[in-house]
Amino acid sequence: MIVLAAHGTRDPDGAVAVDLLADGVRASGIDVRVAYADVRPPGIATVLGSLEGPSVVVPAFLAPGYHVREDIPASIAEGKRHPVALAKPLGPAPELLTALDDRLRCAGHRREDAVVLAAAGSRDPLALAAIDDVELAFGAMLGKPVVLGFAAPALRGQLSVAEAVERARAGKRRVAVASWLLAPGVFHRRVAESGAEVVAGPLCTATGAHPLVTALVVRRYAEAQVQLTRDPV
Template sequence: MTLVVVAHGTRDPRGAAVIEEIAALVRARLGDVPVEVAYADVRQPDVTTVLGRVDGPAVVVPAFLAAGYHVRVDVPQQITASGRPDVVVTEPIGTALLPVLRERLREAGWQPGDAVVLAAAGSSDPRALADVTAVARAVSAEVGYLATASPTVPEAVAALKAEGRRVAIASWLLAPGLFHQRLADAGADVVADPLGAHTRVVDAVLLRYYEARCFLQVA
């Protein structure tokens, strides 16, 4: 049963390299299970194209941190366009990755007492924003968005700086790209790396795959 890992897509080759690394690590853990990479936007191949060359049932795992427009609309539409009735799409992987977020903050130089801004991509979907807010609460952070929603990351950083606090940015992004590049100019004292090809990211993808595989076998 093929696993298709779906990422947002970026023009930054470093971002694509991280997604391929995650897929390679998943592939190594699954042994003889085919693992493919697809993109919801920006890059090719898209989900429709990948499913068109896959034999047999497939599980599509959105490697997204929140269930926004791409997860709820783009990916299902691309699956429908493939004409494949034997495909199941899972929930995104974000909820399992809080330990990675904390680890990246510590690696970047976060210190006890630092104010934290959770930098997220942003969405027009209130459900995705609610996902981000829940993560921010879990790490006692203020939310800042890089697009679509407000406050922006620089605004959130500036508000905390005005209180005389040292500020760390927790990057709620999976891979490097344009969004992460912007964080360097947001005015924070510390900027954490994206989550990247961490073991827990691989675990989260595998968990979604096994859950869906059980569903397909029972259905």
């Protein structure tokens, strides 16, 4: 059993995107329950308390930030009735870079475009270090530097996505934004309003998750299963 633990959003399309990601994992033959760390029910503790056997909690997050390190383990401790293993978060993983590139190309990215990498924003040092790694790795994949922007800048010196678009536009006719976001919501709406000529969708949308994201959930589950017999949470 997988408990797919997402952040939570009030945007209906965001919830649909998470449900479709869960459906894709179920298609591989694994039972999945969706839970949320914040904003919307059901909470992780509630879902774990309803289960009748061991489970693996897979954090549907793109960086190892506060929710992954603090909130989710606390919810597991509160709600578990049976052994629970906590998997690694989805990001940053190499296959997500490929999914990010696919989304950008499908949105209309051209080789000559300047590129902005749009992330949610965080104060957490580990989350920011992971985003920096993604920025460097994605630039290497594209063969050109990318400009990092945040949908919700949290620290002095962080660029908003709109500011990053303007910085990237210097000497370029077009700017394309790659969305390092898992699902639709208020953050992606800010990305879409950044003024870029091309804006890629998030990794999971209301029409379906990128197949590599679905495969990564299954991989994280498989990696964490060994904890159920060795050192469950």
